[in-house]
Structures are given as structure tokens and as C-alpha cells.
Amino acid sequence: xLKRLVRLWRAQxxxxxxxxxxxxxxxxxxxxxxxxxxxxxxxxRSRRELPAAxxxxxxxxxxxxxxxxxxxxxxxxxxxxxxxxxEFNLLGSGPYVPRDPERPDRDGYSPIDWYWDPVRQLRFPxxxxxxxxxxxxxxxxxxxVKYPWELGRCQHWVxxxxxxxxxxxxxxxxxxxxxxxxxxxxxPTGLGINWTCTMDVGLRAVSWVIAFDLIRHSSALDxxxxxxxxxxxxxxxxxxxxxxxxxxxxxxxxxxxxLLGLQFAGxxxxxxxxGAEWTSFARSAIEHEMTxxxxxxxxxxxxxVPYHRLVAExxxxxxxLADVQQAPLSPEMRSRVREMIAFLVAVTRPDGLMxxxxxxxxxRLHILEGYGSTTxxxxxxLFGPAALMFDEPSWLTRGGAAARWEAEWWGLGPAxxxxxxxxxxxxxxxxxxGLAVVHSPRxxxxxxxxxxxxxxxxxxxxxxDQLSFEYHREGIPLIVDPGSFVYTSDGTARNRFRSxxxxxxxxxxxxxxxxMRPDWLFRMxxxxxxxxxxxxxxxxxxxxTGRHHGYERLDEPVTHQRTIRIAKATGDLEIVDRLRGxxxxxxxxxxxxxxxxxxxxxxxxxxxxxxxxRRWTLHVPRELNAEIQSADYSPSYGVxxxxxxxxxxxxxxxxxxxxxxxxxxx
Numbered sequence: 001x002l003k004r005l006v007r008l009w010r011a012q013x014x015x016x017x018x019x020x021x022x023x024x025x026x027x028x029x030x031x032x033x034x035x036x037x038x039x040x041x042x043x044x045r046s047r048r049e050l051p052a053a054x055x056x057x058x059x060x061x062x063x064x065x066x067x068x069x070x071x072x073x074x075x076x077x078x079x080x081x082x083x084x085x086x087e088f089n090l091l092g093s094g095p096y097v098p099r100d101p102e103r104p105d106r107d108g109y110s111p112i113d114w115y116w117d118p119v120r121q122l123r124f125p126x127x128x129x130x131x132x133x134x135x136x137x138x139x140x141x142x143x144x145v146k147y148p149w150e151l152g153r154c155q156h157w158v159x160x161x162x163x164x165x166x167x168x169x170x171x172x173x174x175x176x177x178x179x180x181x182x183x184x185x186x187x188p189t190g191l192g193i194n195w196t197c198t199m200d201v202g203l204r205a206v207s208w209v210i211a212f213d214l215i216r217h218s219s220a221l222d223x224x225x226x227x228x229x230x231x232x233x234x235x236x237x238x239x240x241x242x243x244x245x246x247x248x249x250x251x252x253x254x255x256x257x258x259l260l261g262l263q264f265a266g267x268x269x270x271x272x273x274x275g276a277e278w279t280s281f282a283r284s285a286i287e288h289e290m291t292x293x294x295x296x297x298x299x300x301x302x303x304x305v306p307y308h309r310l311v312a313e314x315x316x317x318x319x320x321l322a323d324v325q326q327a328p329l330s331p332e333m334r335s336r337v338r339e340m341i342a343f344l345v346a347v348t349r350p351d352g353l354m355x356x357x358x359x360x361x362x363x364r365l366h367i368l369e370g371y372g373s374t375t376x377x378x379x380x381x382l383f384g385p386a387a388l389m390f391d392e393p394s395w396l397t398r399g400g401a402a403a404r405w406e407a408e409w410w411g412l413g414p415a416x417x418x419x420x421x422x423x424x425x426x427x428x429x430x431x432x433x434g435l436a437v438v439h440s441p442r443x444x445x446x447x448x449x450x451x452x453x454x455x456x457x458x459x460x461x462x463x464x465d466q467l468s469f470e471y472h473r474e475g476i477p478l479i480v481d482p483g484s485f486v487y488t489s490d491g492t493a494r495n496r497f498r499s500x501x502x503x504x505x506x507x508x509x510x511x512x513x514x515x516m517r518p519d520w521l522f523r524m525x526x527x528x529x530x531x532x533x534x535x536x537x538x539x540x541x542x543x544x545t546g547r548h549h550g551y552e553r554l555d556e557p558v559t560h561q562r563t564i565r566i567a568k569a570t571g572d573l574e575i576v577d578r579l580r581g582x583x584x585x586x587x588x589x590x591x592x593x594x595x596x597x598x599x600x601x602x603x604x605x606x607x608x609x610x611x612x613x614r615r616w617t618l619h620v621p622r623e624l625n626a627e628i629q630s631a632d633y634s635p636s637y638g639v640x641x642x643x644x645x646x647x648x649x650x651x652x653x654x655x656x657x658x659x660x661x662x663x664x665x666x
Contacts, residue, residue, distance in 0.1 A: 032274050033272065035272075036271065036273075041227065044223070044226045044227055045226075047230070048226065051213040052213055052264070052268040053264060056213060056411050057165070061408070061414075075370065076159060076163055079373065083159060083175065088372075091146060093118045093147065096116075098113040100114075101113065103186070112186075116148060117147045119638065120142060127188070127191045127192050129191055130192070146361065149193070152193075156367075157176050157210075158210050160176050161176065174221070180208075180225075181228065184228070189239060195239065198261075199254040199257040199258065201239055202257040202258045202259070202260055205233065208232075209264040210366055212230075234265075237261070237266070237274060237278055240258050240265070241278060246258075251293065253311050256293065256314045257365075259285050259286050263283065283322065283327075287333055290333050294311075294340060297343070297430040298430070299343050299432065301454050301455060302359075302462070303358045303454025304357060304462070305355055306358065306376075307360075308344060309382065310364065313364060315333070315337045316382065320389065320410055324411065341386040345398065346426070347447060348380070350443040350472055351477065352378060352400075355470050356482070356483040356484065357463070358462055358484070359460075368409040368410070369405050374402065376636040382403075383395040384399050384415055387415075388412040396416075424440070425437075429544070433451050433452075434449060434452060435449055438542045440566075443474050443475035445475075446469060446573070447470045448546070449465045449467075449468050450466050450467050450530045451530060457526055459514065459524025463497075464498060464499055464513045465481065466530050467547075468504040469505075470504070477597070478594060478597055479591055479593060482592050483633055483634030487522075495521070499512060500512050508551045508579070508585050509551075513548060514526055515527050528548040529550075531548070532545075532546045533547060541566060541567045543563060545564075547562070548560055556585070558580065559579070560579055561579075561580070563575070564576075578657055578658070580658075582656075585653075586649065589648045590647055592631060593646065596612075597610065599628045600628070601626060606620050607628065615666070616664055618646060620662060624648040625650065626646055
């Protein structure tokens, strides 16, 4: 069963696909050049006259940006200096230097270990043909393949390219050249784990295209380097085109990343046969995936806010690249992507971070701001380019300095914040996503989740969070979603973080709301059939009512309905839970407190919440036994920090309907 689990997980990865679906085609760059009647040297010199992607500014533009935003500029240079030392901090690893144990230093350069899991100090076997790769049988111990995959995306090359443009220091361009040869030597096309997931190949292609554009005027790089570079990039395009992650029952951010890799590579080789075909195929498929992967209310269909950020960035990048190529994608697609950004703006917390609804693995199209310093939970960088592309100046204001910096690197020109004050966000129900969000001028925030099993019922990134909620009081996070932590390296933790018991909701008899089999780490089976009953935005309060049917599969069925009401004047929260059914049951409520929020019980059995010198009271029905437990919160992949949770429970005999009321007041 576990082997079947990993096969399902990597339905979005190519290594376990049938051999006939992964046959490598034979096109070569030399062949396309011969057909076009041009030599590689002539072609690459011509290619470098103009950028292929949108990350481009004039020299005066870069200088002006550097002078306007010294903080972001210094941060970028600092990150590039760490990269020169091969010092990385990925997916919560902490700083590490991955030095290849099998290859000696050359001319002062230490080869990178592209196979290293720094958290578990384990090394994946090198050079295994990607078709033969089997994670369970070939990984060392419980090593997490996401660490070498993340490094192998080469997203740090873009930072080196930015640093080169900001400073003119040839060391940064030279480092890209050395790492290219290093990567190709350690990871020949099709050999090793950095070819076993086409998503990572696609994102690596994007990184290389942008990096090559940024350093294309470097005087330290000779023709021989550029010929090696474009040959390696061409091979990426061929590999992606022949190993697309669209052969399973659903497509997702993996297939979309494949398409972006083809679109960017196609932009480089646009005047050659393969490049033209990659571009045509990618554009058509991207337009189609918008109709598949985005719900009518603008939310990504994978039931995850962090993955929504990734998919929105992928689609936004596709639109921007098409615009630069003077071949815009359809108005319908532009409209849908605008709705995706509006969704992301709407659910963003008062502190500017994303709520951790569903899975999070920190995936990005490219990282142009805050590499290694900005928390992956912060999505505001996207508000800048989106604001200028869709004429929404309030998004630029809301995104702040990060949004302005990002917009300039997307080639959208100097970005000035709107003179208008930041508007209060509207209270909204996203009915298809099953999310209700409330904002107030006091910086109160409520997000209720009661959504579908996403990815068209596959549930790969969905959590059992029906009728769970996140609650902030005057900008202070009090009750939060626990996050997701890790994937295959710790199946027990994976299941704990996505379980009903870890979310701010009610559980009955320890049963999961949606069937979640422990050995199927990337599958969830719809049993809850959640529904939003009402969303009422009144003058005095906002109220959401929803129900789900996940406990109706018990021998003695039970239906859960919850109403959550937040008062506009005070921010006070009221929660009313109703259970309808029959039989003897154990009922448990969970409240996951944000890090740095303390808790203590009072003489009445209520719980006092303590943060930043202030106190609030979580009023608990007297019949319940409330206990304060240690817990964990994961703000991003591979990271968990200690927090506390409040659990309240009772056993009861249900005969009809039973009601309980909780509240949080100051």
C-alpha cells in the first residue's frame, strides 16, 4: 500500500510513469540550427542582443532602483554573497553548505552536492536513470527528496543575476557559469533525482532563462560558455516536452510548471523549430489549465492557500511573458488571473501573511525579492506586478516595498505607491472554495474554511479543516491553522498536521471528516460533502453558517453545523456548534493558538488567552473539560515552532439535536 501511495504522489512526477509515456525525443540544438541555416556561435551572439523574458531593466533603471530601495538592494547583494559561499537555507534547513564528496575542488571552486538532504544528513544515490527511480527503494533512510529538488531548481541563480546587474561585479556572473558546468556534470540529462520530477525541471528552465538574460552582457563569459549554456537549456526543453506530468487522472501545479518551463524555453529558442512548437503547445495548454485548475470564485482548485499563491504566480508569469512577446493571452484568462490575485489579497491576514490553509511547500515560479530572508508565508510581492498589470493601485499600496521591488524586476517600470489610503477589504464568501473571510478597520480578521476535497476530488493538498477557522484580534493572531510541516520524510507528522484533530473544529469519536488513509499521504477521499448554508454581512456583525456530513458514515450518524459570528464594533467572536443524530459519542473541540499566545484556565473553567500584554477570555461551556496542551505550528515547509492548544471534550448520548456555544471576549 505504501508503494502505491508514493506512486500516487508521484503521478505528478515522471519516474514511475510507464516507459512508453517518457520516451525521450531526439531533437538537438545543432539539428534545429542546421535546419535554420545558422551556426551556434552566430545564433547565441544574436540571441544575447535582446532578452528572452521579462526580467529586464536598462542600466539607468537598475541604478535608479538601487538608489530608491537600498534595503532590498543590500538584501539581494547579501543573499548573493552567501550563494557565492554555497551557503543555502532551504525549506527550514537552516544554513548549510552542500559540498560534493566525490568531486575535488577546481580552480578555487567547490562542487555542489546536488543530492544532499541537509536536515537528515543523508545523500541520495547519484546518476540513477530517471525512469528507474523508486523513492521508497532507493532513498537513504527517510531522506526528504524535496531538499535536493529545491536546490536543483536553481532559483538562486536569479539572485546572482540581480546582484550582477545591481553591482556590475563579475563574480556573480562567473558563479552562474561555474554552477552550470557543475550541475550538468553531476546531473547529466535524465540521470539522477533532479530529473525525476518534471515540475522541478520546468522551474529550473525558468531560472536559467532569467539568469542568462540578466548576465547576457557579462564580459567574463566567453562564447564557449554560452554555447554550453544554450545546449543545456535546449535539452531541458526537450526533456520537459517528452515527460509532461499530465498522464494521471488530474493535472495540478506540476503540469502547469512544466508548461511555464516550455514557455520560457520557447521564448529563448523562438526562431527555431522546437522553440516555436514549445511556445505554441504551452500557450494553448496554459489557457486550458486555467479552465481546469481555477474555480469560478477565483481560487485554485487544490484546496490550499499557499498552493494558490504558486499557481497564481505561474499564471501571472505566463501572461507577462506573452505580453512581452507582443502576443497576449486571451482576455478571459487575464480576467481569471486577476480574480486569483483578488482572492489572495482578500485572504491575506492583517500581518501581511497567508493563512496556512491546506498544504504548503513554499513553491515559487521565481524569487526576485527577499531570497532567504522574506518568510515563505508572505505573498505580497505578487501584489506589485499584478497591480500594474491589472490597474489596481490599492494592491501596490497593500504590498509595500516588496511589491514595488518585484514589479520593477518584472519589467513593469518604476512603481509608485498609491496616494490613497489603504482601503478596508470587503468581507466575502468564496462559495466554490468554501472560504469565508472577514476584515475590519480594527484589524480584526476571521477566516472560516469549509471546502471541497480539492484537485477534482483527488485531495492531494487538502486538510481535514471543515468548519475550522483562523482568528486575529486587532492584528494579533490568536487562533491559527497549524500548517503542514513535511511530506514523505515523516508520514506520522504529515497525517497529524492534516488531521481533523489538529484543526480548530469539532471532532466526533476521533473520526476524520474526510477519509484519510494513513499510508496515502497525498490522497483524501470525499466523505464530508461540506456546504455553506449562509453568509450574512450585517451592520453589527458578520455571520457564517456551514455544515458537513463527514460523521454521517458512523454507525450512529451525526451531522455537524457551525455558526461563527464576529462583532464589528468589538471583534468579539461567538461560535455555536450543533450536532444532530443519535447514539453515544465522544466529542472534542480544538483551538490551536498562535505562537507567543499563552493560555491558562480560570476558576470558571474558561481559558484566558495572553499575548503582547493583553488578555482575552475563551468562554467554554461548563459541561466541557478544557485542557491546555503543547502543540506545534508550521509557518512553512520543514519548520515547526512550539505553541499551545486548548482541547475541550465530553461524552454524551445524542438524541436529536445538541447545541454548544463558545465565545472570545476581552
